[in-house]
Every structure is written in structure tokens, then in C-alpha cells.
Ligand SMILES: Nc1ncnc2c1ncn2[C@@H]1O[C@H](COP(=O)(O)OP(=O)(O)O)[C@@H](O)[C@H]1O
């Protein structure tokens with residue numbers, strides 16, 4: 001078989017190996033130790049020290065659900081924002097390009113926590129929506145800017161000849177983007193989006209300062225009533241760890257399957 | 263409707279700059295319906311640029327290009343309409359890697375020509391048989407050899423029923439043993455009367471198929487004539503030198 005000029009190299013976007021690969025034996029073993037270790041530790045605390053810990057475990061599941069909702073809602077909406085802004089960043093229309101670039105620059109220049117406060121209270125001023133929805137929108141708006149860069153890089157990683165071939169067949173730019181470029185770009189951006197998902201899962205703990213009862217917020221509530229600060233935050237940290245490790249694994253398995261399917 | 267005498271492709275006085283670099287200088291030629299024109303010339307002489315200007319993958323700075331009665335150089339012209347009628351085959355094949363061979367052929371038929379899936383697939387299979395690769399219809403391009411990919415690319419272009427096809431060094435990326443199979447497909451097309459503009463270094467092909475050979479150098483056409491004229495009595499110094507190197 002001769003060289004295939006249409007294969008593209010994966011893009012390097014994101015902040016490192018949040019997601020372990022089988023090939024990385026050291027990380028892979030560490031994943032196992034951390035994941036199963038945390039679960040065992042949780043079981044031990046819940047059933048071996050029930051008087052201090054069982055109540056905590058009973059108090060936080062609501063929070064886990066909220067954290068999960070914020071994360072999944074946030075990432076899905078961030079993908080929408082990111083795709084729109086990413087397409088804007090490569091648009092030849094000056095106005096659209098300028099607006100998208102401004103969005104990315106501003107968001108990347110302001111701390112996430114400050115943005116969360118700002119967007120949350122700005123939204124609260126103009127519309128009456130549930131706190132969790134505001135939090136999801138705020139989170140997604142911030143992550144959308146990073147996602148935009150991922151989409152831009154992903155789209156630009158597709159060889160120019162693909163767009164040209166599609167145009168030469170009489171397709172419009174829009175048709176070519178939808179039918180030819182984006183399907184290929186999605187495969188390229190999936191790993192960095194997986195990394196963003198994990199990062200967002202962790203950053204979602206920031207919404208606890210807004211009036212959203214996520215995992216961390218539930219922990220704070222419990223701790224301030226019971227004064228068991230150390231025990232509570234031990235559990236909170238373990239649960240976050242189990243969640244991130246679980247999703248990291250899930251995502252890396254999805255990626256492997258994607259790479260196997262041709 | 264085009265007048266009977268009007269050429270399929272008419273390039274007149276075309277100049278093109280990349281920044282301050284002039285890639286094309288006052289290029290003029292025309293291609294009649296059914297004619298086969300081969301463009302040769304050293305690397306960097308503007309062959310790809312002129313070919314890509316014909317379906318506006320490059321925009322020109324001066325001059326006029328009219329294809330099948332449509333003015334490509336007029337920004338108001340709906341370029342998709344021109345591209346529907348003019349196929350293009352690239353050096354690097356540019357098959358869609360996320361689609362099967364069959365889907366590569368049906369995509370534009372359904373999206374652009376609005377054919378039903380069934381009709382498009384029938385047409386696609388017929389063309390795949392024509393280029394001798396029907397057995398790979400369900401395969402993905404990455405599983406094909408370069409020669410096979412290029413034959414699929416030609417079939418993909420044919421699926422739009424083009425009035426002419428532009429070939430930009432279609433065999434230059436191929437291992438030598440695969441060049442023949444692609445040239446055979448092109449020769450068949452030529453025999454069937456397809457209008458073709460072919461940039462190539464395959465002089466055997468030029469000699470056998472071309473009605474006219476155009477030699478380019480430094481963004482200009484420096485010699486134009488029949489293959490016989492070209493290979494026996496090229497007048498221009500650069501053309502003679504080029505031919506002596508390549509033959
Ligand atoms: N997109 C571009 N930007 C700048 N220079 C270009 C571009 N495309 C082609 N050129 C230049 O224009 C000249 C002609 O290129 P090309 O038409 O590709 O030559 P050929 O196909 O005959 O080898 C070359 O010098 C090339 O470097």
C-alpha cells in the first residue's frame with residue numbers, strides 16, 4: 001500500500017495526559033491503584049467507621065447528581081458554543097471572525113471563578129432561570145472558548161485537499177463543511193474534548209459558591225453542621241477522584257474503540 | 263445555451279499574483295468540446311495554478327475565464343454551477359477517508375445533483391465497474407493502493423456527469439507500477455470523447471492522447487502545438503531543454 005496523504009496526525013490540544021492510555025504502563029497501574037484504592041477506602045470508611053462516615057455518604061448523593069448534571073450539561077453546551085465560535089474563528093467574514101476571536105480572547109484572559117460569578121449574576125439580572133441552569137450556561141460559556149480553539153485546530157488539521165475536492169464536486173462551502181470536514185474533525189477533536197470533560201468535571205466544583213447544591217456544596221453544608229470537616233472533605237475528595245478516574249477510563253476506552261473501527 | 267462554436271473552456275489574458283509574486287502572466291488558451299489538452303512544464307511554472315483557476319479554487323487578478331458559457335472570473339457567477347460541470351482530479355486523490363468508496367461516489371450525487379440514494383448507487387457501481395474497482399465498493403480509501411484510490415477519484419468525478427475534467431498530475435504521487443492502470447482509465451475516457459485538460463509529465467500519454475500540448479514556463483505559455491510538432495520541432499529553447507530532460 002502506498003502512502004495515504006489523507007491521514008492526519010492527531011492534534012495536541014489540552015493540558016496533558018488526564019486520560020491514561022494502555023501504552024503508558026506506569027499511569028495505567030497508577031490508575032488501577034487510585035481507582036480501586038479509593039473505592040475500597042470509601043467502603044472501609046462507610047462500613048468500618050459508620051458513626052463518623054455513614055451519615056456523610058448518605059448526605060452527598062444529591063450533590064453527586066447535581067455535579068453530574070452540571071458537568072454533562074456544561075460539556076454539551078460548551079461543544080455547541082465551541083463549534084460556533086470555532087467556525088467563527090476560521091470564517092473569512094471579518095465581523096464574524098472578529099466577534100469569535102474577541103470571545104475567545106476575553107474568556108481566556110479572565111479567571112474562571114470571576115467569569116462564573118459575573119455571568120451568573122448578569123444572567124440573574126435579566127432572566128429568571130433556575131440556578132443550576134445559570135451555572136451550566138456560565139460554565140459552558142467559559143469552556144466554549146477553549147473548545148473553540150480545539151474545534152479550530154481540529155478543522156484546520158484536515159488537509160486542504162478535502163475541502164477542495166468537495167468544492168470541485170459542486171458542493172457549497174457549507175455542505176462541504178458538514179459532509180466532509182466536520183465528520184473528520186470530530187474524530188480528531190474527541191480526545192481533547194475528553195480532556196475538557198474531565199477538567200470541567202473538576203472545575204464544576206466552583207459552582208458550589210453560586211447557590212448550586214453540587215457535591216462540594218453538600219459537603220460544606222454537612223461539615224458546617226457537624227463540624228466534621230476533615231472526615232467530610234476526605235469523602236468529598238475521594239468521590240471526586242473516583243468520578244474523574246471512572247470517566248477518564250470510560251473516555252479512553254471509547255477512544256480505543258474509535259481507533260479500532262478503521 | 264452556448265453557441266456551437268463557443269469553446270468549452272476559454273482562458274484569456276489571465277494573470278495571477280501570490281502577494282507580489284506573479285504566478286501567471288497573460289495566459290490565454292481555449293479548449294474545444296471533446297478536445298484533449300496536455301499542459302507540461304517545469305515545477306513551479308504555474309500549471310496547477312491555471313488549472314485551479316478554471317474552477318476558481320484560485321481567483322485570478324486579471325483576465326477572463328469562461329467555462330461552458332459561464333464567466334468564472336465574474337464574482338457574481340455561482341461557482342458551484344461551474345464546478346458541477348467540470349470535474350477535477352488531484353495529484354493526492356483527496357478521497358474522503360471517512361466514507362466508503364461507494365459513499366465517495368454517491369455523496370455529491372445526492373447532495374448536489376439531488377439524485378435518490380438508489381439512483382446514485384446504481385450510477386456509482388456502474389462507474390466503479392468501468393474503472394475496474396467494483397469489488398472495493400464497501401472498502402474505505404485507506405485500504406486501497408494509490409492507483410486504486412486515483413481510479414476511484416476519477417470515477418467520483420465522472421459520477422457528476424461532467425462536461426470536462428481537469429487532471430492535475432494524476433499519476434505523480436503513484437508508485438511506478440500503478441501509473442499504467444490510471445493512464446489506461448484516462449485513455450479510455452479520452453476515446454469516449456471526454457473533454458480533458460491534463461497536467462502531466464507522462465510524455466507517452468501526451469503523445470498518444472493529446473490534441474494539443476501547451477508548454478508553460480515562469481507563469482507563461484511559451485509554446486503550444488500538436489504533439490508531433492512538440493516532440494520533433496519545438497522552437498522554444500526552454501521547451502527543448504525540458505523535453506530533453508524528461509524524455
Ligand atoms: N498558495 C500559494 N501561495 C504562494 N505561492 C504559491 C501558492 N500556490 C502556488 N504558488 C507559487 O506559484 C508558482 C506556481 O505554482 P504551481 O501552479 O503550483 O506550479 P506547478 O503546478 O507548475 O508546479 C510556484 O512558484 C509556487 O510556489
Ligand SMILES: [Mg+2]
Pocket residue numbers: 309310311430431
Ligand atoms: Mg502542480
